Amino acid sequence: MSLRRSTQNVVTDAGDARITWFAAAEPRLVLAAGHGAGGGIEARDLRALAAALPGAGVTVALVEQPWRVAGKKVAPAPKTLDTGWRGLWPALAARGVPVVAGGRSAGARVACRTAAELGALAVLALSFPLHPPGRPEKSRAGELLGAGVPTLVVQGGNDPFGRPEEFPPGPYELAEVPHGDHGFAVPKKSGTTEGQAMDVLTAAVTGWIASLG
Template sequence: MTTTETVPTGAGEARITWYEAGDRAARLVLALGHGAGGGIEARDLRALAASLPPAGVTVALVEQPWRVAGKKLAPAPKRLDEGWRDLWPALRAPGLPVVAGGRSAGARVACRTARELGAPAVLALSFPLHPPGKPESSRADELLGAGVPTLVVQGGNDPFGRPEEFPAGEHELVEVPFGDHGFAVPKRAPVTQEDALVTITDGVGAWLDALR
């Protein structure tokens, strides 16, 4: 079952699209924010929303206020964090543990706020470790500072940080071979786009099961 909820925040109205767990009772909520260049239609977010509810995980795809308002540019990180904090009570309303997550900029928000919000874990999809071509401008401190169990899912050819560029730390990492920042794989690659999505959904599903 899918429902949509509008949530007021200090930055404007946010929107949560709930993908409820199926016949099995939900054991947790996975909240996923989008990136700065797109919304909840991203292939990885949609794949997780389709695959996890039958396993007892309710998925909440979160649209930040700037996106709901139709703006093309994301605000500063501080404003993104404020919107996420303000909608957190709505994510906790089902009374279940809420794993914080997101892709790209949404992953950064989840990492920066996880500890203060009481999230038991963080899922970081396509974490932007650095701007393309600028490895010296590292954002590793955000990832390493999450303070809770963290899973990074990263494309093998992500220009924002390839898997081998990530520093050692408490986080786990799943590589999506040949994937770019949006987990797209080239047609000439020896794996298909469907293979890439299965790597994501299987990896995330196994990690969530291990959190029990």
């Protein structure tokens, strides 16, 4: 199946951002997914969702924050990331269907922090950075627990930013990609291929989205 792909530039108070759209033929939802602080929308999990979800009636919008569009190497402060996301939201909501706010790592934190105020239907948190590696006392669980909307966390089993068993109980669902690291890469010795890992991820997300509203 060929993807209906297009790009859209959006002016925000944090600078110019960009949305890459992967359109479903008859969309019932938009999944807006932001990247992390160390990479862009080429991340394997974002690419896998963009390939899988349009066939299930979900338009995928991969969001590039202004700092990435400007070619900068280092992400700005969380407040600036939130400003960029808020500025993008009208373009995400303009297609007339509910929007699921999502992202990986830093992008997941942005989605959690802003979901309720922006009217997101739900939050998809990929590789939520529960804490800095080796610093479990620096917990960011409050952002996840405070999302205020239905939330799915998809976490690698070996994510140094928070393994699935480290997550506290809360009003969210959690799916594990066995052996996955923070980028959902899996070691060869695990016997799991990248394709299989992405199948686990996309199946979890597709099933969860089907349960929404």
